[in-house]
Amino acid sequence: MTSAHLPNIEKLIVHKSWWDSVDGIAPSLVGPILLKESALIPNYIHKWIDSDNMWLQRSAIIFQLKYKEKTDWDLLCxxxxxxxxxxxFFIRKAQGWALRQYADLNPTRVYEFILANPQLSGLTKKEALRKLKLDS
Known part of the structure; x- marks a missing residue:
């Protein structure tokens, strides 16, 4: 897949919307494309963050799930x-999921983010902290 596929992928996210399709599309299709062509992030991810479409918002949160150390922490935040x-529910769950994935790499950063943002939902916090292991 290449960036030429992104307009059609975006249509799939909007018109074939449900968690199971979006959760496959965002990290497995969108993620690899934007990892190679990060200059396109403003055209897609920033637009999706600002969208009224919940599934585009969810995609913007979870597209980096497989990035590990290549995750753009500032963009995720x-x-x-x-x-x-x-x-x-699906936004709150995605927030927690994305934070939990990043916590595998940097648990302290995720913990500090949760502490600094008490307005986050209980579900987001629960999901983010579910497997958290902090050094004593």
Whole structure:
């Protein structure tokens, strides 16, 4: 897949929307494309963060799930905080999931982020901290 596929992938996210399709598309299709072509992030991820479409918002939060040390922490925080008081279950769950994945790499950073953002939902916090192991 290449960046030429992104407009069609975006249509899939919007028109074939449910968690199981979006959760496959965002980290497995969008993620690898944007890892190679990060200059396109403003055209897609920033637009998706600001979108009224919950599934685009969720995609913006989880597209980096497989990035590990290549995760753009600032972008992840921006995507989460843009919807920090969302009432949508699927947004809250995605926020926690993305943070939990990043916590495998940097648990202290995730813990500090949770502490610094008390407005995050209980579900987001629970999911983010579920497997957290901090050094004593």
């Amino acid at each position: 921006h995507a989460i905080l843009a919807h920090d008081t969302s009432k949508e």
